[in-house]
Amino acid sequence: MKLSHFQLVVAVAERGSIRAASRHLGIAQSALTRSLADLERELGDAIFERRARGVILTPIGEAFVSNGRVILNHVRRTGEEIRQMRGLGTGTVTVGLSIAIHLAVLPHVLRPFYVRYPEVRLNIIEGFYPTLASSLRDGSVDFYIGPESQGKVSPELSREVLFQGRRTVLCRQGNPMIAARSLRDLADARWISNSITMTAEDEIGLIFRDFGLPVPKVSIRSQSALTLITCLSNTDFLAMVPMQWTEFELTRKTLAEIKIKEKLLAPSIALVKRADMPLTPAATYFLDLLRRSIERRILRGAN
Amino acid sequence: MKLSHFQLVVAVAERGSIRAASRHLGIAQSALTRSLADLERELGDAIFERRARGVILTPIGEAFVSNGRVILNHVRRTGEEIRQMRGLGTGTVTVGLSIAIHLAVLPHVLRPFYVRYPEVRLNIIEGFYPTLASSLRDGSVDFYIGPESQGKVSPELSREVLFQGRRTVLCRQGNPMIAARSLRDLADARWISNSITMTAEDEIGLIFRDFGLPVPKVSIRSQSALTLITCLSNTDFLAMVPMQWTEFELTRKTLAEIKIKEKLLAPSIALVKRADMPLTPAATYFLDLLRRSIERRILRGAN
DNA sequence: CTCTTGTGATCGCGATTTGTCATCGTTTGC
DNA sequence: GCAAACGATGACAAATCGCGATCACAAGAG
Numbered sequence: 001m002k003l004s005h006f007q008l009v010v011a012v013a014e015r016g017s018i019r020a021a022s023r024h025l026g027i028a029q030s031a032l033t034r035s036l037a038d039l040e041r042e043l044g045d046a047i048f049e050r051r052a053r054g055v056i057l058t059p060i061g062e063a064f065v066s067n068g069r070v071i072l073n074h075v076r077r078t079g080e081e082i083r084q085m086r087g088l089g090t091g092t093v094t095v096g097l098s099i100a101i102h103l104a105v106l107p108h109v110l111r112p113f114y115v116r117y118p119e120v121r122l123n124i125i126e127g128f129y130p131t132l133a134s135s136l137r138d139g140s141v142d143f144y145i146g147p148e149s150q151g152k153v154s155p156e157l158s159r160e161v162l163f164q165g166r167r168t169v170l171c172r173q174g175n176p177m178i179a180a181r182s183l184r185d186l187a188d189a190r191w192i193s194n195s196i197t198m199t200a201e202d203e204i205g206l207i208f209r210d211f212g213l214p215v216p217k218v219s220i221r222s223q224s225a226l227t228l229i230t231c232l233s234n235t236d237f238l239a240m241v242p243m244q245w246t247e248f249e250l251t252r253k254t255l256a257e258i259k260i261k262e263k264l265l266a267p268s269i270a271l272v273k274r275a276d277m278p279l280t281p282a283a284t285y286f287l288d289l290l291r292r293s294i295e296r297r298i299l300r301g302a303n
Numbered sequence: 304m305k306l307s308h309f310q311l312v313v314a315v316a317e318r319g320s321i322r323a324a325s326r327h328l329g330i331a332q333s334a335l336t337r338s339l340a341d342l343e344r345e346l347g348d349a350i351f352e353r354r355a356r357g358v359i360l361t362p363i364g365e366a367f368v369s370n371g372r373v374i375l376n377h378v379r380r381t382g383e384e385i386r387q388m389r390g391l392g393t394g395t396v397t398v399g400l401s402i403a404i405h406l407a408v409l410p411h412v413l414r415p416f417y418v419r420y421p422e423v424r425l426n427i428i429e430g431f432y433p434t435l436a437s438s439l440r441d442g443s444v445d446f447y448i449g450p451e452s453q454g455k456v457s458p459e460l461s462r463e464v465l466f467q468g469r470r471t472v473l474c475r476q477g478n479p480m481i482a483a484r485s486l487r488d489l490a491d492a493r494w495i496s497n498s499i500t501m502t503a504e505d506e507i508g509l510i511f512r513d514f515g516l517p518v519p520k521v522s523i524r525s526q527s528a529l530t531l532i533t534c535l536s537n538t539d540f541l542a543m544v545p546m547q548w549t550e551f552e553l554t555r556k557t558l559a560e561i562k563i564k565e566k567l568l569a570p571s572i573a574l575v576k577r578a579d580m581p582l583t584p585a586a587t588y589f590l591d592l593l594r595r596s597i598e599r600r601i602l603r604g605a606n
Numbered sequence: 607c608t609c610t611t612g613t614g615a616t617c618g619c620g621a622t623t624t625g626t627c628a629t630c631g632t633t634t635g636c
Numbered sequence: 637g638c639a640a641a642c643g644a645t646g647a648c649a650a651a652t653c654g655c656g657a658t659c660a661c662a663a664g665a666g
Contacts, residue, residue, distance in 0.1 A: 001382060003306050004624095019642060031625050033644060038623095043382075045389050050643065052633040060385050067381040070579070071374055078370040079304060079346075082363050086348050137579075156579035158458060275578035276373065276440075276459035307653095321614060331655050336615060338653080353614065355662040 003075060005039045006068035008032060009047055013065045017054030066138070073139030077280055084281040089117035093283045096125045096132040098146025099194070099225045100165070100269065101290070104244035104297060109289040120282045126224060129272065133157075136272060142283040143273035145290060147266070158275040162291070163298050165266030166243040167207070169258040175236050183211050183262045192220040192239040194228050204240050207264055229254075242266060244298075306378060308342045309371035311335060312350055316368045320357030369441070376442030380583055387584040392420035396586045399428045399435040401449025402497070402528045403468070403572065404593070407547035407600060412592040423585045429527060432575065436460075439575060445586040446576035448593060450569070461578040465594070466601050468569030469546040470510070472561040478539050486514050486565045495523040495542040497531050507543050510567055532558075545569060547601075 011021040018036070022029040040047055047064055048055035057065060080091030097106060106124070113122070125132065128146055135141040136157055145162065153159050169186065171177055180186055193204050205215040220231050232239050233254050246257050271287070273279070279287065314324040321339065325332040343349055350367055351358035360368060383394030400409060409427070416425070428435065431449055438444040440457055448465065456462050472489065474480055483489055496507050508518040522540055525531045535542050536557050549560050574590070576582070582590065 001306070001378060003304070017642065027624090028626055029643075030627080030645075035624080037644085043385055045385070052642070054642070060388055063384055063388060064381065067377065067384070071377050071381070074370065074374050074377070075304060078367065078374070081366055081370070082346055082348070085363055085366060155461060156581075158578065275461070276580070320612085322612075330653095332614075333616080333656080334654055340615085341652095355613070357613070 001039070001042065003072070005035065006064075006072050008035055009039070009061070010065055010068050010072065012036070012048065012055065013057055013061065016056075020054075069138035069140070074277055077139065077277065080282070081278075081280045084117075084120075089119045089282055091280060091282060092121045092123055093280070093286050094123035094125070094141050095283075095286065096127050096129075096136075096141050096144035096146065098128060098242075098269070099126065099228075100242035100244040101145050102126060102225065103242075103248045105290055105293045108293050108297070109286070112289055113286055116285055117282045122286070129153075136274065139274060139277055142279055143271060143287060145271050146269060148268055148270040148272070153272060156275055157272055160271045161268045162271055162294055163269050165269050167240050167264035167266045168243045168246060169260060169264075170232060170239050170241050170245055170255050171258055172233055172236060173254060173256045175238075175256070177236070177238065178256055178258055180258050180260060182260050183208065184213060186238060186258070186260070187213050187216055189236075189238045190217050190219045192228060192231050192235075192237045193218045194225075194239065194241065203266075207240065211262060240264065304342070304345065306375070308338065309367075309375055311338055312342070312364070313368055313371050313375065315339070315351065315358065316360055316364065319359075323357075372441035372443070377580055380442070380580065383585070384581075384583045387420075387423075391422065392585055393422050394583060394585060395424045395426055396583070396589050397426035397428070397444050398586075398589065399430050399432075399439075399444055399447035399449065401431060401545075401572070402429065402531075403545035403547040404448050405429060405528065406545075406551045408593055408596045411596050411600070412589070415592055416589055419588055420585045425589070432456075439577065442577060442580055445582055446574060446590060448574050449572060451571055451573040451575070456575060459578055460575055463574045464571045465574055465597055466572050468572050470543050470567035470569045471546045471549060472563060472567075473535060473542045473544050473548060473558050474561055475536055475539060476557060476559045478541075478559070480539070480541065481559055481561055483561050483563060485563050486511065487516060489541060489561070489563070490516050490519055492541045493520050493522045493539075495525055495531060495534050495538075495540045496521045497525045497528075497542065497544065506569075510543070514565060543567065 008021070008025070011025055012018055012032070015021040015024055018032050019029050022032045025032070036047065043060070043064075045060050046058050047061040049058055083090050102124075110122075113120075125141065129144060129148065132141055132144050133154065136144055137154055147165060148159060148161070177186065177189060187208070191204055204218060208215055219237060220227075228239060228241070229251060231237065238258070245251070245255075311324070311328070314328055315321055315335070318324040318327055321335050322332050325335045328335070339350065346363070346367075348363050349361050350364040352361055386393050405427075413425075416423075428444065432447060432451065435444055435447050436457065439447055439460055450468060451462060451464070480489065480492060490511070494507055507521060511518055523530075523534050525534060531542060531544070532554060534540065541561070548554070548558075581587075
């Protein structure tokens with residue numbers, strides 16, 4: 001069993017056919033077929049089931065691929081760790097950050113990070129835990145900071161709560177509701193929700209219920225920040241968003257905060273990463289910067 | 304970077320010299336030197352510092368080796384997982400078990416395990432957490448069941464408490480103290496300790512202090528069960544041991560329990576394993592047998 | 607001091623692995 | 637029925653990896 005076997009099998013599994021994988025890897029199809037046959041002979045069983053339009057994984061192939069991803073990522077990180085130890089800061093740091101972290105923390109850490117590691121490529125994904133979970137597990141994403149899903153994460157992942165989330169209400173500048181001062185005043189408005197953690201029930205509904213109010217009408221569910229901005233600027237809908245939105249320069253002119261008296265709690269913001277597989281020096285440094293920035297800007301200000 | 308590079312570097316690091324490693328691996332020294340030179344050229348830096356009597360790891364080499372151990376173990380387990388999925392239950396399960404688990408649980412799981420996996424080799428280590436920690440981290444030991452160290456484990460390991468430990472007092476058959484019925488009666492005796500979890504202070508001392516008694520005299524500290532049996536059978540010393548010793552057939556004739564009225568608590572018995580790196584089917588099955596046996600024999604009986 | 611012993615580095619050579627190119631048989635969709 | 641996409645196979649070239657022999661060097665023994 002060689003590393004190339006893992007690379008090859010993962011590539012074929014992702015592309016769905018040996019030919020497609022061979023084009024992607026830049027080698028001949030025949031070489032790939034032969035290596036694959038060698039591996040299957042060594043294991044004594046088929047990795048792929050040959051079909052007319054390509055190949056699909058056998059149960060044994062599934063096991064091989066999921067282990068293979070982890071192994072390959074570990075090898076890649078080992079190389080990056082060593083390159084970074086040598087001073088030449090190459091490599092990639094891949095992280096998942098929620099919108100709130102994008103807005104309040106990311107702007108202040110980019111500059112110091114590139115002073116220290118000018119050559120490292122930052123791969124930032126705007127996303128929430130459920131979409132990133134599998135990439136976190138196989139090691140292709142170094143860590144994630146954002147709302148924790150349901151307090152329950154995979155066994156091989158470690159979770160660390162960083163701070164308690166807080167929410168506020170945003171609307172378009174010029175929305176007549178801007179004068180409202182309590183949640184009750186907003187009960188008749190139409191809402192845009194960007195809660196992803198809850199799948200079945202809506203987070204806005206839960207908050208209204210907590211304050212003894214009827215569940216309001218949610219007209220739009222948005223996934224990304226861009227969707228939210230676009231919809232919010234062009235309607236009189238309201239959005240309940242992480243408090244960190246108020247620090248976002250670009251929307252200062254377009255959007256306004258409705259300062260209601262209730263204190264709106266949101267899911268805790270947590271750090272999730274693989275329990276094993278130590279981070280590369282660059283990823284460690286980036287995480288450290290994020291931590292300090294959170295400490296300074298959020299923990300000190302809020303509560 | 305290939306798997307053979309990791310194997311080679313780990314072997315050289317363990318043996319301390321390239322020649323010794325080449326003998327161990329059964330390949331020529333020249334081949335090893337060349338592969339090593341290739342790897343170092345690829346990484347751009349030295350893995351080993353050449354000395355007159357062998358080689359020693361550079362800091363970069365340390366990083367390479369510690370990652371390499373994890374990667375190699377993961378590859379090995381992938382192979383075993385697949386072989387076990389195919390039915391032919393080959394491979395090895397390596398576990399660390401404390402003495403109490405050896406005595407009370409192990410005898411009842413060996414037979415059912417070999418019915419299911421007749422070809423699997425069981426590698427059982429009698430030991431305590433501190434000695435096994437590094438092997439658990441790099442994946443060479445599948446899991447450990449025994450007293451938890453101080454409630455604090457490495458981040459890449461997961462811990463799960465299985466049951467509350469209980470202790471009792473043993474002595475040689477014929478020891479006049481056998482009639483004692485309270486801890487106070489035993490205060491003047493001399494003791495054999497086999498607590499490993501505590502390094503600085505002795506566990507026996509803590510228990511006596513809990514009951515408001517002076518710390519007794521500990522004459523022998525033993526690491527293994529054999530030491531304990533030997534010393535206990537040939538002296539009039541006493542030993543405070545896990546309750547599970549009373550189930551041990553071999554020492555029924557030689558050793559006796561002093562039935563004192565106090566309830567002696569001991570550290571919890573926990574399961575520790577790597578958080579990631581799922582166990583092979585055989586290891587999962589073995590762990591399952593242990594769990595059920597603990598459930599039946601210990602949780603149901605005690606407390 | 608010299609001699610022995612253990613070490614890593616280097617060279618030439620053969621075996622093995624791994625790649626390429628061309629070709630074949632099969633299945634699917636038009 | 638035919639073109640397109642797929643995997644399997646054989647012949648051959650290139651790269652890799654093994655071996656043995658040999659060298660240079662340092663440490664310890666006498």
